[in-house]
Amino acid sequence: MILKTLNTFVEIASGKPKKKIAVAAAEDKPVLEAISAARKENIIEPILVGDRKKTEAIASAINFDLNGIDFINETNPSQACKICVGLIRENKAQILMKGLVSTSDYLKAILDKEVGLRTGRLLSHIGFFELKNYHKLLAVTDVAQNIAPTLEEKISILNNAVDCFHKIGIAKPKVAAIAAVETVNPKMEATIHAAILAMMNKRNQIKGCIIDGPLALDNAISKESAEHKGIRSEVCGDIDLILTPDIESGNILYKSLTYFADATVAAIILGASVPIVLTSRSDSMRSKLMSIALAASY
Helix, strand or coil: CCCCCCHHHHHHHHCCCCEEEEEECCCCHHHHHHHHHHHHCCCEEEEEEECHHHHHHHHHHCCCCCCCCEEEECCCHHHHHHHHHHHHHCCCCCEEEECCCCHHHHHHHHHCCCCCCCCCCCCEEEEEEECCCCCCCEEEECCCCCCCCCHHHHHHHHHHHHHHHHHCCCCCCEEEEECCCCCCCCCCHHHHHHHHHHHHHHCCCCCCCEEEEEECHHHHHCHHHHHHCCCCCCCCCCCCEEECCCHHHHHHHHHHHHHCCCCEEEEEEECCCCCEECCCCCCCHHHHHHHHHHHHHC
């Protein structure tokens, strides 16, 4: 199976039981537009938690009919997050989405040690990019959650991402652990981590994928570039996933793809008990819709 467009997530979600999505601080126009579109695609059923008066005004302005939709009135965004987490814990919803609330308050409710959504796994971010000049969707991890992951944390990030690929139907994703160069340099920690991860994969310590690294970005995505440098690899030119060295390089790559390459992205947070939709206010409505579809596919 090859994922060529983000619309594939809508198709996958359409073939699964419809998920309930709890939206924290729902009084947000772009989020409500995406929720409305996802509901029309028949892939989710929302539970809106937020300021009823503000939400109804926005819904009216965008022609989003709230009749028949579960709504919990809560004007405090932080409390709305806690209510949504409670809905997840009670199995009344299977996806969590951020509305008009700060990321810190949102994550605080998720990570609460007593009543949050922790599973013992590391939380990590994954984004799937639809690019005009690449032959399939390209995923990148982790660009938004873990600042400077250790080797152990990178293993967890990889396992989260590989599990995500498996749940959307890709049995053995090809992974590039990227760095500035494709050779091991003791002074460059990213190259050492990448080489260890690749060997751990060969020794079956990291399963369900094919990892190569260290790879520079050019030879990771271009078979011709790899061959020019004498690199023989199962993944070069056909990677499904890029593992970035740290949040700075990942975030720069993420925003370069969206702004310079005009890519659309679907992104979720992995590692909690349910998929978490955490989009940026700068993301397009389609990006938000596809993020919901990805969560519903997961």
